[in-house]
Structure formats: structure tokens, C-alpha cells
Amino acid sequence: MALVRDATAAPSMHNAQPWRFQYFRRTRVFHLRADLRGALPHSDPELRALHLGCGAALMNLRVAVAHEGWQAATRLLPDPGDPMLLASVTLTGPLGGETDPAGLYPAVHTRHTSRHPFAETPIPGPVCTALVDAAHQEGVWLAFPSGWHLQSVLELMLEAEARNITDAGTASDLARFTRRAGDERPATEGVPESAFGPLRRIGKAPMRDFAGGKRVPGRPTADFETFPHLALLSTARDRPEDWLRTGQAVERVLLRATLEGLATSFVTQALEWHDTRWPLRDPTSGMAYVQMVLRLGYGRPGARTPRRPVQDVLDTEP
Incomplete structure (x- = not known):
């Protein structure tokens, strides 16, 4: 699904991609879950960086949903009994006059981490x-x-x-x-x-x-x-x-x-x-x-880093 492909363009520590998505067709709800395949047990024992990476993917999902013309209701940690369920995003209807955050969409697939030198030029x-x-x-x-x-x-x-x-x-x-x-x-x-x-x-x-x-x-x-x-x-x-x-x-x-x-x-x-x-x-x-x-x-753009295929991070439910 294109929306999840956009979501997974997000950065994460060491590009570990610590996320998994579920989409429920009938209710038009996305669940974002932590994927412990992307955990870093020594560098991130409390899973703080894992949550940061998943939050970045959630932002990309919100941007992509708005770009497709949908309003969305987002809830963080919606089930206290399931700490690995990090967020839900419900598509509630067509987007009205508000365009935020759809305007950010052109950067979703052009943003890459750059590990090259930057100019000393001040940022305006x-x-x-x-x-x-x-x-x-x-x-x-x-x-x-x-x-x-x-x-x-x-x-x-x-x-x-x-x-x-x-x-x-x-x-x-x-x-x-x-x-x-x-x-x-x-x-x-x-x-x-x-x-x-x-x-x-x-x-x-x-x-x-x-x-x-x-x-x-x-x-x-x-x-x-x-x-x-x-x-x-x-x-x-x-x-x-x-x-x-x-x-x-x-x-x-x-x-x-x-x-x-x-x-x-x-x-x-x-x-x-x-x-x-x-x-x-x-x-x-x-x-x-x-x-x-x-x-x-201001400097050289970063190189694209790989992502898992959508079918490896998305489960679609009735």
C-alpha cells in the first residue's frame, strides 16, 4: 500500500526500521506497532530511540494521508494493556480546507540523512x-x-x-x-x-x-x-x-x-x-x-538507504 511505503521512508536509528503496520479495511484504521526486530538492546535499552523512529514513521503516514485528501484522527498509545501498539490512525473523511501537513509530502522521499560536510553558511x-x-x-x-x-x-x-x-x-x-x-x-x-x-x-x-x-x-x-x-x-x-x-x-x-x-x-x-x-x-x-x-x-544530499518491502511490514485485515 502506497501510504505505508510513504510512512516507511522515515528515518530510524541505524536504519533499523522498528515498525509494523496493520490496516483494518472495514473501519479504515491503521495500527502502528513496535517491531522488535529493529530494537538495539545495548544502545537503546529503554526503547526510546525505537519510539522516536516509529513516531517519525507516524508523521510520514499523517503527511501521506493528508496528501491523498483524507482527514485522520491520531491516538498515541491507544491501549494501555498493549504497550507495543504505539498509535492508531483513523481515516475519518475527506480533507476539508486545512492542508497541513500535506504540503510536506514532496520531501517524504527526497529527505535522506547526509553524513557529508556542510558549508559554514548561516541558516537564515x-x-x-x-x-x-x-x-x-x-x-x-x-x-x-x-x-x-x-x-x-x-x-x-x-x-x-x-x-x-x-x-x-x-x-x-x-x-x-x-x-x-x-x-x-x-x-x-x-x-x-x-x-x-x-x-x-x-x-x-x-x-x-x-x-x-x-x-x-x-x-x-x-x-x-x-x-x-x-x-x-x-x-x-x-x-x-x-x-x-x-x-x-x-x-x-x-x-x-x-x-x-x-x-x-x-x-x-x-x-x-x-x-x-x-x-x-x-x-x-x-x-x-x-x-x-x-x-x-547546506551541503551534499545524503544517499538513499534501503527499506524493507511493504509486504514485510504491513498486515491487512478485513
Whole structure:
């Protein structure tokens, strides 16, 4: 089904694709469920990143439904007795005069994570405002750190990346969802070698090394940004509902950024360790929990990464 194909164009940590959909024809209801095939037991033991990825897929589904001219009613965690049922989306009737979020649809299949250097060009104020507004529409706070706060975030990310390189559990999660040239695994999930991006030669952009510190023949090096543009998405609480809302906000921001000509990537290393996640917050803000850090800028678009076929993630019911 085209709507689910659009939904699964969403990003997820290590492209693990931790979602599964059910569609009930008679009631015109989609269920979004967690798929533990996409769980990262060491890097994401609480399933926070899993919820974020599923929230991003939910946002894409909402965009696609609106693009097809339907109104939809969305409920998060509709059954307290079934925590793996993350959301329901009911098609309630033809779309009226309201076009949001249908206008984001052109970016659904052109948004790709870019692990390449970005220019040092400032992001115009109106574009920043549009991204802040996009997050606010999902009930999430977006801020652009600067000065001492930006420096602190960068240092925390570098510390966490250094830990990840030597941590066996992190390496195991990464190995499950990266594909090197010559691998015999199906090319339907994970981050392929073609999307690793170049190794950083100089610069402060906090890039994850998807090769895990191992040599990749022919992989280039590049100079990254000295002052990267980062955006922090935060919430006042830290519950599964907040994670799902953040996932929707992240994807709405990414789609808007893509339409504005920005390239984007994720900076999650410090979010994967309890002692480095908490200090990411801005102590002057009421938003206590940083849920996601994005890197934004003008640069080379990212490479497309694989997705599981729709028939592998969709069950259709009467």
C-alpha cells in the first residue's frame, strides 16, 4: 500500500526500521506497532530511540494521508494493556480546507540523512523560525545552541563517540545494522557502506563512524564544519508518549528543512549514555529532557538507504 511505503521512508536509528503496520479495511484504521526486530538492546535499552523512529514513521503516514485528501484522527498509545501498539490512525473523511501537513509530502522521499560536510553558511532567521514552529506543532521544543552551550554539546558528543568506538555492546548493535561491500545479508535494512560518508579530517561536526573504527578501502576523508549548526529537540517529561511526539516533531522538522534546501543528519551518541544525555540540556530552559540532536546545513544530499518491502511490514485485515 502506497501510504505505508510513504510512512516507511522515515528515518530510524541505524536504519533499523522498528515498525509494523496493520490496516483494518472495514473501519479504515491503521495500527502502528513496535517491531522488535529493529530494537538495539545495548544502545537503546529503554526503547526510546525505537519510539522516536516509529513516531517519525507516524508523521510520514499523517503527511501521506493528508496528501491523498483524507482527514485522520491520531491516538498515541491507544491501549494501555498493549504497550507495543504505539498509535492508531483513523481515516475519518475527506480533507476539508486545512492542508497541513500535506504540503510536506514532496520531501517524504527526497529527505535522506547526509553524513557529508556542510558549508559554514548561516541558516537564515526565517528558516530557523519555520523549524522551531514545525517542532512546536507537535508539542516539542526546538532550540539552536550557541556559545558555551554549543561547545558543551560538542564535547559531550565527542566523549560519547569515543566510548562507542571501544564499547562491545555498541559495536554489536552497529554490526547488526551496517553493511559492508560483499556482505551476503539482504539489502533491506541498516546503513550500507555507500552511506557511511567520509572520515573527518578536521572540524568539530560530531560524526558517528559507522565503520566502527575499521578501515573501509577507498573511503575518502573530508574537512567538516568548525561551527556546526545543531538543533536540540526537548520535552518537559520523558515518557513513551513524549518519545512518540518527538519522533513526529523530528520528521516534521526534517521534511520542512528538506523543502528549505537544507541537508540534515542525526547526532545521537550522547543520547545513548545516561550520564552524557542529561548535561545536553540548556539549564535556562524548562525543557528538561533532550530527545534528539540534529545537524543542519547546506551541503551534499545524503544517499538513499534501503527499506524493507511493504509486504514485510504491513498486515491487512478485513
